[in-house]
Amino acid sequence: MNPFSRFVKRLAILLGRTRFRSELDEEMAFHRAEAEKELLQNGMAPDTARSAAVRQLGNQALLRDQTHSIVGFSFETVLGDLRYAVRQLVQSPAFTIVMLLTLGLSIGANSAIFSVIDGVLLKTLPYPRADRLVRVFLSSASFPKFPLNPFDFRDFRARNRSFESMAIFTRGDVQLSRSGEPARLNGFGISSGYFHVLGLQPELGREFDQKAEVPGNGLQVILSDRTWRTRFNSDPAIVGRKITLNMQPFTIIGVMPAGTEHPGNEYHAVAYGESVDVWWPFSFAGDPNRRGSHYVEGIARLRDNVTVEQARAELNAIMTGLGREHPNNDAGWTVLVIPLYTEIVGGSRQMLLVLLGAVGTVLLIACANAANLLLARASARQRELAVRLAMGAPRVRVMRQLLTESLLLSFAGGALGLLLALGGVDLLVSLLPADFPRTHDIHVSEPVFAFTFLISILTGILFGLAPAWQAARTDPKEGLQKGGRTTTGASHQSRLRNTLVVSEVGLACVLLIGAGLMLRSLLNQLHLDPGFRQEHVLTASISLPHEQYKTNAAVGRFYQQLDANLGALPAVESAGAGSDLPWTGWDENAGGFNIEGKKPPPGNEYHARYHMATPGYFKALGVPLIGGRFFNDGDTETSRQIIIVNRAMADRYWPGENVIGKRMTFEDTPKEKDWMTVVGEVGDIKDQPNSPRAEPGFWWPESQASNSDMSVVLRSTSNPELLADALRNEVRRLNPELAVADVQVLDRIVSESVATPRLAFVLVGMFAGLAILLAAIGTYGVISYSVSRRTAEFGLRMALGAQQRDVLRLVLVQAIKLTLEGAALGIIVSLAAARVLKSLIFNVSPTDPATFLAVGLLVIAVALVACYIPARRATQTDPMNALRSE
Amino acid sequence: MAKKPDLLPGTLDMLILKTLTRSPLHGYGIALSIKRLSDDVLTVEEGSLYPALQRLLLQGWVKAEWKMTDTNRRARFYTLTALGRKQLGLEVSQFEQMIEAIGRVLSDAQEV
Numbered sequence: 001m002n003p004f005s006r007f008v009k010r011l012a013i014l015l016g017r018t019r020f021r022s023e024l025d026e027e028m029a030f031h032r033a034e035a036e037k038e039l040l041q042n043g044m045a046p047d048t049a050r051s052a053a054v055r056q057l058g059n060q061a062l063l064r065d066q067t068h069s070i071v072g073f074s075f076e077t078v079l080g081d082l083r084y085a086v087r088q089l090v091q092s093p094a095f096t097i098v099m100l101l102t103l104g105l106s107i108g109a110n111s112a113i114f115s116v117i118d119g120v121l122l123k124t125l126p127y128p129r130a131d132r133l134v135r136v137f138l139s140s141a142s143f144p145k146f147p148l149n150p151f152d153f154r155d156f157r158a159r160n161r162s163f164e165s166m167a168i169f170t171r172g173d174v175q176l177s178r179s180g181e182p183a184r185l186n187g188f189g190i191s192s193g194y195f196h197v198l199g200l201q202p203e204l205g206r207e208f209d210q211k212a213e214v215p216g217n218g219l220q221v222i223l224s225d226r227t228w229r230t231r232f233n234s235d236p237a238i239v240g241r242k243i244t245l246n247m248q249p250f251t252i253i254g255v256m257p258a259g260t261e262h263p264g265n266e267y268h269a270v271a272y273g274e275s276v277d278v279w280w281p282f283s284f285a286g287d288p289n290r291r292g293s294h295y296v297e298g299i300a301r302l303r304d305n306v307t308v309e310q311a312r313a314e315l316n317a318i319m320t321g322l323g324r325e326h327p328n329n330d331a332g333w334t335v336l337v338i339p340l341y342t343e344i345v346g347g348s349r350q351m352l353l354v355l356l357g358a359v360g361t362v363l364l365i366a367c368a369n370a371a372n373l374l375l376a377r378a379s380a381r382q383r384e385l386a387v388r389l390a391m392g393a394p395r396v397r398v399m400r401q402l403l404t405e406s407l408l409l410s411f412a413g414g415a416l417g418l419l420l421a422l423g424g425v426d427l428l429v430s431l432l433p434a435d436f437p438r439t440h441d442i443h444v445s446e447p448v449f450a451f452t453f454l455i456s457i458l459t460g461i462l463f464g465l466a467p468a469w470q471a472a473r474t475d476p477k478e479g480l481q482k483g484g485r486t487t488t489g490a491s492h493q494s495r496l497r498n499t500l501v502v503s504e505v506g507l508a509c510v511l512l513i514g515a516g517l518m519l520r521s522l523l524n525q526l527h528l529d530p531g532f533r534q535e536h537v538l539t540a541s542i543s544l545p546h547e548q549y550k551t552n553a554a555v556g557r558f559y560q561q562l563d564a565n566l567g568a569l570p571a572v573e574s575a576g577a578g579s580d581l582p583w584t585g586w587d588e589n590a591g592g593f594n595i596e597g598k599k600p601p602p603g604n605e606y607h608a609r610y611h612m613a614t615p616g617y618f619k620a621l622g623v624p625l626i627g628g629r630f631f632n633d634g635d636t637e638t639s640r641q642i643i644i645v646n647r648a649m650a651d652r653y654w655p656g657e658n659v660i661g662k663r664m665t666f667e668d669t670p671k672e673k674d675w676m677t678v679v680g681e682v683g684d685i686k687d688q689p690n691s692p693r694a695e696p697g698f699w700w701p702e703s704q705a706s707n708s709d710m711s712v713v714l715r716s717t718s719n720p721e722l723l724a725d726a727l728r729n730e731v732r733r734l735n736p737e738l739a740v741a742d743v744q745v746l747d748r749i750v751s752e753s754v755a756t757p758r759l760a761f762v763l764v765g766m767f768a769g770l771a772i773l774l775a776a777i778g779t780y781g782v783i784s785y786s787v788s789r790r791t792a793e794f795g796l797r798m799a800l801g802a803q804q805r806d807v808l809r810l811v812l813v814q815a816i817k818l819t820l821e822g823a824a825l826g827i828i829v830s831l832a833a834a835r836v837l838k839s840l841i842f843n844v845s846p847t848d849p850a851t852f853l854a855v856g857l858l859v860i861a862v863a864l865v866a867c868y869i870p871a872r873r874a875t876q877t878d879p880m881n882a883l884r885s886e
Numbered sequence: 887m888a889k890k891p892d893l894l895p896g897t898l899d900m901l902i903l904k905t906l907t908r909s910p911l912h913g914y915g916i917a918l919s920i921k922r923l924s925d926d927v928l929t930v931e932e933g934s935l936y937p938a939l940q941r942l943l944l945q946g947w948v949k950a951e952w953k954m955t956d957t958n959r960r961a962r963f964y965t966l967t968a969l970g971r972k973q974l975g976l977e978v979s980q981f982e983q984m985i986e987a988i989g990r991v992l993s994d995a996q997e998v
Contacts, residue, residue, distance in 0.1 A: 005946070006944055006945070006946075009943075009944055010944070023952075023962065024936070026960070026962075027912075027913055027936065027961070027962050028932075028936070030912065030913075030914065030959060030960070030961050030962075031913055031914045031917075031932060033959070034914040035914065038918075059933070062933070063932065063933050063936060063937075066933065066937045067936050067937045067940050
């Protein structure tokens with residue numbers, strides 16, 4: 001008979017289930033009657049004959065079940081198990097709710113973190129064959145990761161054989177005017193073939209060709225999809241149209257499609273993503289033999305079969321050659337070739353993996369906790385299981401029934417978790433730092449569903465195994481006799497449950513220690529003296545188009561005027577402008593200057609960060625003056641050249657000397673007017689709040705070294721946000737075509753800068769909180785079970801004269817013993833795992849004794865709270881009752 | 887009570903099919919028939935008989951229909967099908983081969 005007709009038969013039986021059963025019953029009854037008749041004929045008494053016949057037929061329920069399992073579908077028994085499981089769970093709502101909540105929270109947290117990992121680390125980058133893309137940087141002893149010089153790039157491009165194509169790009173925002181409200185657009189200058197390297201093609205028009213790289217040919221622009229839609233109404237015939245950027249007419253030659261992602265950059269960084277508005281052609285202006293300035297970033301596509309290592313070796317060989325050709329500028333550099341994926345997500349990887357580890361630990365604890373609760377329930381259900389076994393249910397069936405219950409719980413928990421993840425992911429994304437890569441790729445998508453499904457199954461099996469195994473060892477006879485009060489399996493079961501609780505407490509300790517370290521690290525960062533005063537400060541950025549402000553004098557006059565006008569506003573305490581704001585990644589370096597009366601050590605030229613500032617800048621930012629004076633209106637283009645240095649620069653180059661009045665110059669054979677005199681020394685501001693130390697730096701007065709892109713700083717006497725409109729008005733009064741961009745309060749910049757440690761602390765802290773709650777539930781469960789088992793013992797002790805506090809001590813000692821074992825385990829694991837956290841915490845040792853001690857005490861306190869109720873119950877044991885009930 | 891030998895595993899189906907070669911029988915009749923023909927040596931546990939009958943039905947080796955017995959009671963009678971007869975031949979020949987092989991091993995002269 002073929003499988004198909006077998007299937008049809010089974011189906012027929014399934015559909016006519018009732019008939020099948022009644023026929024089987026009738027057949028059995030007939031069999032019993034015939035057997036009885038025969039026994040009667042053999043001379044047996046009627047009563048004896050009947051019971052003998054029944055006995056001979058055996059366990060009818062089992063027989064029916066076995067017969068049915070042969071003809072039935074396996075899913076029928078599963079359905080039966082499920083129905084039974086639902087009934088069981090509905091009957092004990094408190095147990096079910098605790099289980100569902102703990103599982104739902106743990107699985108949900110895992111799904112949410114996995115969504116982030118999936119979006120950031122697992123999804124491929126949105127470029128064709130993205131694994132072939134690399135970033136190219138230079139490196140030297142002073143500058144481990146540095147942009148390229150354009151002419152070096154041109155030589156790399158011409159000489160290499162490793163890359164299919166190479167391109168450079170550099171940040172250069174542009175000001176759009178005469179198309180609605182003036183606006184600053186995020187812009188990048190790109191060499192020809194930049195989009196070709198990325199594997200992208202314009203939606204409309206074309207990308208820049210090599211002709212556009214020739215200086216003077218550059219008045220072309222490519223728009224992003226967003227700019228095209230929002231500013232130009234999705235005009236399909238836009239290619240060829242002229243628009244005004246930086247007061248000059250640019251021809252639109254292309255529009256990129258939606259989803260064109262900026263690969264991220266280091267120099268004046270713009271985050272990875274659809275963050276760029278326009279691209280303009282980079283042109284190789286200037287003297288190809290002067291290669292000191294580094295401001296373009298390399299990106300390239302490896303040829304097939306060329307490894308990153310091979311490409312790096314080749315570029316280094318080319319660089320060595322360039323070092324011989326241009327010894328002044330190109331010697332001493334090596335080339336870094338970094339896969340684009342690593343460059344984009346490398347910095348976030350460690351933290352995400354730590355978070356995954358933390359949240360996975362929570363799930364493990366939840367499993368241990370669920371197993372624990374199920375074991376407690378299993379001992380309460382001992383009688384039920386014993387009855388089922390005694391009725392002839394095979395052990396495998398009972399185990400399967402229990403596993404069905406566990407899986408039902410874990411799946412319901414998983415579904416709940418998925419709901420939590422759907423809500424939680426948006427919250428999580430909002431907590432991520434602004435520069436976190438690929439946040440827009442984070443969604444609860446198919447891989448997250450699959451992941452949740454998978455961990456639900458694994459969780460269910462993991463926590464269901466212990467009770468199922470326990471059930472398989474149940475002895476029906478003893479189970480029935482003792483009714484589940486004390487069984488031979490009990491001591492074994494207590495051991496298992498104790499082990500589970502010890503591991504719960506241990507793992508919770510690991511998380512608490514992690515959270516504690518992150519909290520200390522965060523506090524350290526928050527309590528650092530930033531070097532400026534962040535309160536009540538509004539900042540914004542302005543850039544002056546070269547077309548309108550052609551001379552240094554014109555730029556200087558504009559900012560001087562703006563300073564004066566802003567300073568005169570009512571709620572403004574002080575106003576100024578500077579080339580940059582603290583902690584925003586400013587990285588402009590000047591090297592090769594000479595200091596009067598000093599010689600640099602060979603091969604180690606003098607270098608420092610350079611900045612520009614107007615007179616009010618330091619006061620508005622709240623940077624302290626250590627010696628000398630700030631800039632003032634008397635410092636003009638024609639007066640003596642001056643600078644202000646920071647303390648790091650004074651300490652580096654004039655150690656132990658009074659720096660005021662010292663001189664330095666960029667000329668090798670300086671005339672008197674080439675010397676720049678130090679007139680002031682100001683406090684240090686580090687690059688980032690957690691940078692190890694401040695870099696040496698100096699400021700030119702804006703009037704002497706004008707910079708057209710400046711950050712405006714306004715210190716208010718009240719809420720700085722109220723000044724935003726006044727600021728826009730003042731700028732408009734000076735020039736109606738200027739855009740005021742990046743208006744924000746300094747507080748926000750500061751809070752952005754600690755966003756990563758804050759996020760790590762909040763998440764790990766939340767996980768640790770959940771973990772310790774689970775561990776407390778586990779401890780409570782075990783202690784309260786043990787108290788109920790020892791009622792008779794306590795009764796006896798009290799009958800023999802023990803006081804309440806003796807009993808209390810017995811219970812507490814047991815709880816503390818478990819907790820201490822757990823804490824010891826947790827501390828050992830934490831010590832072993834300390835290395836992982838090292839890069840994530842600031843100014844705290846990963847084995848910080850204070851944190852370890854605090855966590856130990858916290859865990860003991862929680863354990864004491866958790867066992868308080870059972871311990872009280874123990875002390876209230878009535879000796880008479882306890883003894884009688886045994 | 888002396889313990890009776892268990893049925894060799896896998897032989898129950900064969901024995902059921904064999905008892906049905908003479909005439910259709912109900913479940914009790916099959917058990918009785920096996921017991922009698924083996925001179926009370928083989929007893930078929932009811933716990934195995936009915937599941938086995940369902941298995942044979944599913945394979946299509948037997949058919950079942952409700953009929954009246956001589957004593958006028960309703961009972962399910964099982965009849966051997968052509969497919970079942972073929973299966974019986976197959977099982978018997980396999981069984982004989984096995985018995986023969988076991989016999990050869992047991993009658994090894996050296997040992998006894």
